[in-house]
Amino acid sequence: MDKLIDPEVKQQIRQLLDVDPAAAAEMIKTCVENNTDIPLNIGITGEAGSGKSSFVNAFRGIDDRHESAAPTGCVETTTDIKPYSHPNYPNVILWDLPGIGTTKYPAEKYLKLTGFEKFDFFIIISDTRFRENDVKLAKEIQKMGKKFYFVRSKIDNDLRAEERGQRDFDPERTLSQIRENCIQGLQKEGFESPQVFLVSNFDLHLYDFSLLHETLDRELPDHKKHALLLAMPNINQEVINNKKEAFQARIKYYATASAAGAAVPVPGLSVAVDVGMIVAVVKQYTAGFGLDVSSLQKLAASTGVQFEDLKSVIRSPLAGAEITGDLILKVLGQVTFITASTAAEEGFKFIPVLGTIVAMSLSSVTTYRVLSYFLDMLAEDSQRVFKRALGL
Incomplete structure (x- = not known):
């Protein structure tokens, strides 16, 4: 994740940290x-009705009956090109193309x-x-130098029919048998080693959707992988862990930036943190882990599990809540894992940010530990x- 910041820009930041911390932040x-x-x-x-x-x-984590859902039906419902943004990550767009x-x-x-x-x-x-x-x-896609992936849909219907x-x-x-039949058909058409992913749109955690994600993650450019990961529905525990790792890798940058931020004392503790930044980052965590109210409601609708049942297993006061500065300070006031002395002692241990940083403030150290604490808490809630x- 050190690739997050260009080396030349990183050098400029190092120089600014000494003379203009606010500009560096x-x-x-x-x-x-x-x-x-x-x-x-x-x-x-694909063809109409597929x-x-x-x-x-x-993929967007919403039920077919949701007001923002792409229209579905037993006949062709997509007659024009329609973009559908991810509800939490509008930079990720799925284009529903006509048959x-x-x-x-x-x-x-x-x-x-x-x-x-x-x-x-x-x-x-x-x-x-x-x-x-x-x-x-x-x-034709191949000629244009673009990637494509074959997905065999409605696998759940096929299995029910076979079982009967x-x-x-x-x-x-x-x-x-289904996979081999698809592969053989594509080989006859000239594709040497075609990969076919078997998917049920109603049970993405089953069959090959996780394998599709692994393949995309392996083949996408580095700068696109993060966007895909955050938008990916939580289809298994590995995806949740990968999201946690991606969020963790960014904390050092937020901590460095907080050194010049507006520090607010935490009630009951002799430390100060950049509350505004923490609010923004925690909102990213709840959205990425699907723990904001909207995501939980969509999950309840798509799985048939009651919203209150989902909330009943949540332990963090941040999940399923409106993230505000007051809430952040209230939660921090209830924990004793941070003190000014321990933060000062372990400052450079927790913030190996951009190489040699001359004057690292206590606020940045505390911000690092606070964000790590909240990240662990929310990742566990997501699991x-x-x-x-899924009734596991």
């Missing part, structure tokens, strides 16, 4: 915010008409085998909510 904040706002545009395409819109909704091969969007003109240049990668969805138009599109029709039903065997939502 502002530069750090700008770098972190710009990195967080990196755009990620994902094209979701489940594109449901996939868009599932390829329709009169308005013929296969041979599809990429040009949809404006392929703006997309970072494409997800080609089919609810059966991948057909001629899917193959044509994949080959077989005496010795084996779900793993059925999944293997508990995940387990309750």
